[in-house]
Amino acid sequence: MADATAPLLLVEDDPTDLFILQRALRKANVTLPQHVATNGEEAINYLSGVNQFSELSAFPIPCAVFLDLKMPFISGFEVLEWVRSQPQLCDLNVVVLTGSSVERDRERALALGAKAYLVKPPTPQVLSDVLC
């Protein structure tokens, strides 16, 4: 990862899934700071540093984003599209973590610049692999 102090941004609307993700990260000994966005809009806000995320020091650009696809209002795909449209985020590592094993979703996510496509539930091993 580019910056050792940069946090992880976890974009997940389901608290259980979030719990499981965080638990897996813990088990994978990932000690990076974590920010959570519970929907797409919040994630975009975070990444663009608007509203409550305007303070860059408190909400630095994350070293990686774990992005759920199926979320209310703004879906993971829309987030990916938005990230692609942001030149300053061209190096952002977005890992899609979704419950969909549909091939079409995988293809679409990877086409939109996702670094990896993980199907839930995440395991510590997979997470440590993807963060290496």
Next chain:
Amino acid sequence: MSNSQVNRTRKGMAPGQGVASVSSAASAAALTDSREPNRDGLSPNEQRFRAVFENTPECIKIIACDGSIVSMNPAGLALVEAEAQSDVIGRCVFDLIAPEFRDAFRDLHDKVCAGQKCELDYEIVGLKGARRWMQTHAAPIQHPVTGQPAHLAVTRDVTSRKHAERAIQLNEERLRLATLSDAITLYEQDEQLRYTWLYPLKPEYAKSLGKTDSEILPNEEGAFLERIKSEVMRTGQSQRHIVPATFPERTTYYDLLILPRRSFDGCIIGVAGSALDVTHRKNAEDALRTAELRWRSVTEALPNLVWTDLPDGQCDWLSPQWGQYTGIPERELLGLGWLERVIHPEDRKHTLECWQNACADKAPYDLEYRIRRHDGQYRWFKTRGAPVRDANGKIIYWFGTCTDIDDLKRTEAYLVFLSDLSASLASTESSAEIAKIAARLLCNHYNASRVNFADIDLARSEATVFASERAPGLKEDRITHQLRQYLPNSIIQELQAGRVIAIDDIRLDPRTAPFAENYNQWAIGSMILAPQLTESGWRFLMVLHKAEPCSWQPAEIKQIPEITARIHSRIERARALEALRENEGRLRELLEALPAAVYTTDAQGRVTMFNQAAVEFWGRVPQIGTDSWCVSLKLYTPDGRPLAYEECPMAIALREGRAVKGCEAIAERPDGTRIHFIPYPTPLRSLDGKIVGAINMLVDITERKRAEENAARLAAIVEHSDDAIFSADTEGVIRSWNRGAERLYGYLAGEVVGRNISILVPEGHQDEQPRFLELIWQGQTVENYETIRRRKDESLLHVSLTVSPVKDSSGRIIGISKVARDITEKVRSREMLEQTVAERTASLEQALAQMEDFTYSVSHDLRAPVRSIRGLAGAAIEDYGAAIAPELRGFIDQICASADRMDQLIRDILDYSRVSRTDVKLAPVELDSLISAIISQRPDLQPKRAKIQIRAPLGPVLAHEPSLAQAVTNLLANAVKFVHPGTQPVVELWTERHNGFVRLWVSDNGLGVNPRYQHRLFNVFERVHTSPNYEGTGIGLAIVRKAAEKMGGKVGLVSDGKSGSKFWIELPSATN
């Protein structure tokens, strides 16, 4: 003792000799007897006698009357093998006599004792057993002591003489027997060749002794004998001859052996030898020789060829006729030379076989073969061979005769040929065939190279060959020949006179030699020309050719005129018939060509001739001369009333003698069918004008009638059809218009007929009419063409048009006909239907899209809570496992399992739905690589878990790869899942190709599927193994089936429910 025995004892005794000996012996004995008492007082005489007694080599003994020996001198003692006097003195003399002579000796002894002198030859047996012959002279004497009569015997040992005599006797006997048995005479002649000894000396030979041969035989025979005997004497070489001896009374033949006789010093002193009377044998031989000579002269006088063969089949003698006939020396024909040299090559094999069979069977045989004469001609011979046997039945030679049967054969062949010819010529009526057959037969019979038949045009001196048979390779000469190019006038004149000309050699015969070149071009070496004269002179010529010169046999030439006459008459008759038939034929052809029934009758109306059309008209073949003209037809008038026969035109024609024309009538055939016809009967008259019959032509007008009826019927149909039916000419001008058209278009027929069809065509459709016409011209029709037309009231209507050509009777297109049907209603309902379909399609598509969304939601939203349940339950176990009470732990495990199952169920349903919805596009998929990839990705298919064997190569199939992968994965997963506990799954995969499909088999060693449930196995949610050990959602195989069906394939299963299952999935082959 009998006198004969006495006499015998005297035999061989010299007269006087015996008496003298006995007297001297008696004196000596008397001296001896007084020897003992007066030993010293002997007188000188007595002493002398005593010396004689003692020293004589003869045995002297005195025997007393009782037979006891009184004294015996030393010679006597030696003879009886006594050592001393004491051995014999006092013994009975008879003991010393051989038993067979004892009686004779006793007789002699008695006689001597009675005072007689006697002699006797006898044998004694010595004391040691030796036998000796004795000759005794016995005389009476007084016993020196007793004074009684005694017997003085002087005995000589004659043993050796006796033996010699015996031997001589034996030899003489043998000689006698020998000479008696074989009429042999032994002879000796001295130096002057005078006979000195002859044995046996037959009385008639006695006068020959002392004479020479020439004295005995005062002729050449005697001289010859002397000459050869002199030669033997001169040369010392023996000779043997058979010589005759002719005496007035008889002639005797001797086999004479002449040997030189030599003296002891080796000088030739004469001749000796034997003469064997062989007269008998000689006579026999002579008789035989005479017979043989007679036989030879007979055989040589025979016209036959005679031969003899040795038993082994080699010819050893041939009569001189062989040489004369064949011109080959006998020696070259001996052995098997005859077979090779003079037997016809075609007959050799048969002859040899027949001959060998006869030799093997030892039986007489008959055989026919051809023997070559000195001039090269082969002639037929009949051969009869028979074995000649000796007295023991052994074959000593074969005797045979060959009789020339050539002329017989020829005559026979000629007769056969004539009969063949007649039979063959009778087999056909065609003159060409007759000529061809005759030429072929002639060719064969005369072994001719060519046989021609020619017509002669004497005025132009031409011969036109009209039939020719020739050997292969010869030129065809069926052309007209100029006679003068081949024949001199002399021959032409001969031929004109009807005489047969035979030319043996075209080149050598002075008559044809000048034309040799002309013959040469046709390869003719010899020929026979046979003319046949008719009342108009020489018109026909038969020619026989041979390629090589030959000598035509007089017999052959003699046959020719008869043959020529037969063939010619046969050809002429056939030609006449043919000419007649040709005329008849033309008439016949004309009649047959007529489409109308034509027949003739006699004056009584009986059918005499008819054509095929008449047969068709009547419906049967009439009986010539029997059937009447109406031939079992029933006749009616055109309006159906019965027509009496006598009112018929034909009857009228016959009755009234006039032609009748134009009356229509109906005939009913026996089968009930009716014919409309018009008869045209015309009477036939003879030269004198009498009616001899009639000719009738029946014109069948049934078809015409039927056509008329059909046309009327058709017109009615058209008129009353609901469809608009109308026609137009090629210009488009309307020619007909039915009621239907009136109704459809609103125009009345009168309004549109004559106007152009374009009045019916609205704007935008004007090009249709020319297009229809073009298609019609191309021979096509237009069917159910849907378009729009305009009514009289300008309204438009939908019509379906069927356009077809209108043709005239010759098939020419003269217009088009159209059938138009109003389809306005149909078009309207079709438009409605299309609209409905579009609407439904849209709603379906919408439903499908919704379904898509739904399944996506299911996949995502339905699974999310399950995942949560599973994740949290798993976390609880992981994080608090040790602290959880065992019962609670069980519950949590159940929660995990249920969540897993729920998740699997959802995923399977998604898979099934995806497979169902996926729009599959087929492409070649390599099964080998696909299956390798599947196996490598799934832990349950790894080698340590399951043994998976693939019979590579599996080959490519046409499939949708994701669907196929899904299906194969499910099959493999099932195969390794449903096994008995503790069993290692063994799975085998292979493919079979069949009818353009590839069937992939997945065979396992698992539980199998009960055949009862197999039909349900591929349905959704069907599970056949309910044990909790075998988890499943019951969707996997439904997915497999759905996938296979989507790809145009099938799935299936073979299992007995016990020992594993064999699942298969069949897909189109990618190699087609």
